[in-house]
Amino acid sequence: MTVRRQPLSQTQTRVLDxxxxxxxxxxxxxLLGKLRGEGVNAPPTVYRALEKLVREGLVHRxxxxxxxVACSTPHHHDMATFAICDHCGLVTELTDRPLQQxxxxxxxxxxxxxxxxxxELHGHCAACSAKAHGQGAPDQxx
Amino acid sequence: MTVRRQPLSQTQTRVLDxxxxxxxxxxxxxLLGKLRGEGVNAPPTVYRALEKLVREGLVHRxxxxxxxVACSTPHHHDMATFAICDHCGLVTELTDRPLQQxxxxxxxxxxxxxxxxxxELHGHCAACSAKAHGQGAPDQxx
DNA sequence: AAACGGATGTTATACAATAACACTCGTCTG
DNA sequence: CAGACGAGTGTTATTGTATAACATCCGTTT
Numbered sequence: 001m002t003v004r005r006q007p008l009s010q011t012q013t014r015v016l017d018x019x020x021x022x023x024x025x026x027x028x029x030x031l032l033g034k035l036r037g038e039g040v041n042a043p044p045t046v047y048r049a050l051e052k053l054v055r056e057g058l059v060h061r062x063x064x065x066x067x068x069v070a071c072s073t074p075h076h077h078d079m080a081t082f083a084i085c086d087h088c089g090l091v092t093e094l095t096d097r098p099l100q101q102x103x104x105x106x107x108x109x110x111x112x113x114x115x116x117x118x119x120e121l122h123g124h125c126a127a128c129s130a131k132a133h134g135q136g137a138p139d140q141x142x
Numbered sequence: 143m144t145v146r147r148q149p150l151s152q153t154q155t156r157v158l159d160x161x162x163x164x165x166x167x168x169x170x171x172x173l174l175g176k177l178r179g180e181g182v183n184a185p186p187t188v189y190r191a192l193e194k195l196v197r198e199g200l201v202h203r204x205x206x207x208x209x210x211v212a213c214s215t216p217h218h219h220d221m222a223t224f225a226i227c228d229h230c231g232l233v234t235e236l237t238d239r240p241l242q243q244x245x246x247x248x249x250x251x252x253x254x255x256x257x258x259x260x261x262e263l264h265g266h267c268a269a270c271s272a273k274a275h276g277q278g279a280p281d282q283x284x
Numbered sequence: 285a286a287a288c289g290g291a292t293g294t295t296a297t298a299c300a301a302t303a304a305c306a307c308t309c310g311t312c313t314g
Numbered sequence: 315c316a317g318a319c320g321a322g323t324g325t326t327a328t329t330g331t332a333t334a335a336c337a338t339c340c341g342t343t344t
Contacts, residue, residue, distance in 0.1 A: 064205040120205070123256035
């Protein structure tokens with residue numbers, strides 16, 4: 001059940017393609033850099049496209065990185081969980097229903113009504129954990 | 143078991159006091175504004191104090207707001223969970239061991255080793271949910 | 285033709301964070 | 315005591331992130 005909500009404009013499609021192709025988070029200015037020479041010359045255009053894509057659930061914003069990634073399973077969800085490798089930059093989107101429910105339950109214990117839940121885990125991915133077993137790794141790729 | 147790690151400098155103490163007194167998140171520049179006239183005139187000083195306080199576990203950074211709050215239960219934890227009311231700005235720090243464990247479990251299923259887990263819930267606090275029952279509230283206080 | 289919604293362009297600016305360098309001060313140490 | 319060191323700070327400048335405000339364009343509706 002692929003959800004196709006609104007038609008995307010040229011720029012919006014282009015931004016989504018760039019994010020998908022990158023396979024890793026890109027900042028708005030990374031995107032702007034790639035779009036210069038294609039008629040896009042200023043931040044607002046990029047931010048507007050990103051805003052739309054996030055609204056449509058096609059792109060996620062990683063708050064702790066000030067960057068954006070294409071959603072791995074486009075699906076309008078108010079919750080996103082990411083595992084971010086601080087060593088190689090790999091970002092994995094996790095999906096876990098029970099977690100979402102538990103979070104909603106925990107917050108609503110205090111009467112809170114959550115509309116947007118963001119979970120971002122920082123650490124080391126499997127590959128990087130294996131390589132640097134206990135070593136002081138430099139961290140932070142790209 | 144109050145943990146007192148390192149003595150704090152004048153500026154660090156001042157920043158922590160300001161955050162505690164505010165009882166809500168403040169940006170680095172909010173703090174700078176309050177510290178002008180006390181000999182603090184530039185961002186680096188504030189950021190350095192905040193960095194130290196975060197390291198000591200006395201202050202948390204809210205990634206989704208680019209702001210800082212005094213930790214409600216100073217305690218060196220790699221995990222913080224916050225419920226952020228988008229209407230009145232109230233921020234509540236939640237503590238839930240099982241959640242932390244579940245998160246660690248979920249991520250490690252894919253071989254990920256988490257060193258820092260951030261959970262930020264956006265929505266409406268109990269008071270604001272009660273007031274605006276279904277109404278289109280303006281959102282975003284301050 | 286006029287009105288509108290959605291997207292874009294453009295200029296300027298605000299807000300967030302850090303780099304690089306010099307300086308002070310207290311403590312340790314030979 | 316002299317020198318070295320670490321932690322904190324001051325200062326200037328710069329980079330990076332995001333938005334305000336206003337004008338334009340275009341397709342659709344009425």
